[in-house]
Amino acid sequence: MRFLPVSLTTLLVELQNLDETLALFASLQADPVDGIVEMVPAARTLMVRFQPEVITASELVAIIAGHDVSKALSASDQRVEIPVHYDGEDLADVAELTGLSVEEVIRRHTESIFTVAFCGFAPGFGYLVNGDPKLHVPRRKSPRTRIPAGSVALAGEFSGVYPQNSPGGWQIIGTTPVKMWDLDRNPPALFQPGYQVRFIDLAHVPASYHLPPTRQIMQAPARDVTEGVALKVLEAPMPALIQDLGRFGQTGQGVSSSGALDQGAFKAANRIVGNPLNTPCLEVTLGGFCFEITGRTVMALTGASCPLQIETHDGTSIPHSTYQPVSLEAGDKVRLGFAVSGARSYLSFRGGIDAAMALGSAATDTLAVVGPEALVAGSVVGIGGVAERLLPVSLEEQPAFKHPIAGEEVVLDVVMGPRTDWFTHKGIETLFSQSWTVTPQSNRVGVRLAGDTPLERIDSRELPSEGTATGAIQVPHSGQPVLFLADHPLTGGYPVIATVAEYHLDLAGQMPVNAKVRFRPITQFNEIEPAAR
DSSP: OEEEEEETTEEEEEOSSHHHHHHHHHHHHHSOOTTEEEEEEOSSEEEEEEOTTTSOHHHHHHHHHTSOOOOOOOOOSOEEEEEEBOOOTTHHHHHHHHTOOHHHHHHHHHHOOEEEEEEOSSTTOEEEESOOGGGOBOOOSSOEEEEOTTEEEEEBTEEEEOSSSEEEOSEEEEEOOSOSBOTTSSSSBSOOTTOEEEEEEGGGOOTTOOOOOOOOOOOBOOOOOOSSOEEEEEEOSSOBEEEOSOOOSOGGGTOOOOOOSSHHHHHHHHHHHTOOTTOOEEEEESBOOEEEESSOEEEEEEEEEOOEEEEOTTSOEEEEOSSSOEEEOTTOEEEEOBOSEEEEEEEEETTOBOOOOBTTBOOOBTTTTBSBOOBOTTOEEEBOOOOTTOOOOOSOOOOSSOOOOTTOEEEEEEEEOSSGGGBOHHHHHHHHHSOEEEOTTOOSSEEEEEOSSOOOBSOOOOOOOEEOOTTEEEOOTTSOOEEEOTTOOSEESSOEEEEEOGGGHHHHHTOOTTOEEEEEESSOOOOOOOOOO
16 A cells, blocks of 8 residues: 545545455445545545544554455446447547447447446445456547536446536447436435446337336525515625535445534634524625515624625615624615626525435535535525524624735745646646746635746646546646636546645635735645554
C-alpha cells in the first residue's frame, strides 16, 4: 500500500488492484476504526476522511497497513438487466480502438456479466467490472460538456451508464431508457456494489420482451403552502437554492455532501435569527433577489455583501445592514441589490424554511439533482416551521473574512497531493507562480480556472478513477485546473495536484467570476509514513 495526502482531514490509500481495494474497504467496514468518518472506494484506491482530533494521519496509516487485503469478495446474486440501443456516437471509434467490428463490440458487451464494483462520479453511476478485456478503451482526449442521461459507455476496464445529463469523457456506445437514479425508489440507485449486470441488445430481442419499469428522476417535492407565513419570490436573476450543512452517509450511492458553500456565513445567518445551526436557509448567488413576505418574521442576510432594502406595505423603503436581525411584517418586500463583493449570500428566517428532506438533508445538490427545487420568480415556500429549540437572536455576528471582488487576488492555502508526482517540476511551479482567473463556467460543482501557462504533466497516461475531496484541484488534459466545490463528483479520472485546506473552502466558495486566485502550499508532497506502534 501507498498512503498519499489529500487534505488535512483526508488521505488516499493506493493498492495494487480493485480486488485489494474492495477487500480493504470491506475489512474496515467490518472492523471500524475510531475517527474514520467516510470512505470512498475506487479502481485502485480507497479515500479515507478522518477526524484529526481523534486520530492522526500517521496513526491511521499504521492501523490500515495491518489489514489483510488478500481475500477476494464474492459477487451478489442480485442481477439487473439493462436494455440498450447500441447507437452511441463513439461506437465506431471503440471498434477502431479495439480492432473489432461494431457487431463484435456489441456481442462482447452483451455477453459479459458485469459486477458493480463501486459508485461515484454522479449519483447512481456504478463502475462495472469483469467485462470482456478486449473492450478496454481509453477515455476521450477531450471530455464532452454534456452526455445525455442513459448513455451506456466504456472507459478503461469499466463500463457504466450515465444516470443524468452531465459532463464526461467516457466512450458512448449506446443508450438505455432505464432510469439509473430515482428518488422515488429505495434505494434510489439501481446499481448497488456487488450487483451483477447484463446488457440486452434491443435490436435483437423477441417481441415478447418487456422493458423493465422506468420512473422519472424526482426531486424532493415542494410542500403546499396553505397557511402560516410564506415567502413569494418576485425576482430571481439566478435561482436561489435551499441549503443546510450537507448530506452525509450517501457515498455508497455516489452522492456527495453538498450543502452551503460558505458554511461560516450559513451558520451566522442561523445564529442571528436564533435557529439551530443546521436549519435550512436560502443560498442566493450574486444578489438581485426580491421576495414578498406574507406574515411577521425575523430574517438575516449574511455572506456576499448585497445592498438590502425593505419596502413596507405603505411604500416606504428602508435600508438595512447585513449580519443583523431584521423584523418583517406581512406585505413587506425584501430586495437584495447585486453583490458588491463575494458571490453567495445566505437568507435565514426565524423558524427556518419549510423544506422537504431528501436522503436526510434539505440541501439542493445541483450535480446529483437531489433536494428541494430551486426557487425562481413565482416560487412560494413556507417559513417558520421549526418552532422547537429556538434561541435568542444574535447581535454580535461579523463576516469571517473580507469578501473578494472581480479582479482582486485571493490566496488559498493548499495541501500537496495526492497526485503531485504526476506533474513536472515546471508544472508544480506554475501552479504557485502565476495567478489564475475564475471563469464564467464556474458553479457549485467546481471553479474553472484559466491561466496563461497550463500545468505540465510528466506524461498523458490514464489515471484510474479515484475519490476526490471538496477543494481538490483536478487537472484535465488541457492543463487548466478545476477547483471542486461542494457538489463535486465523488470520483474523478484526472490527477489532483493539490487540495485547498478546509479552512479556506468558505473563501473559495465566495470567489466571483474574474477574481484572481493564487495558491500557497502549506505542505510538501510526501507519502504518509505509519506511526510507531
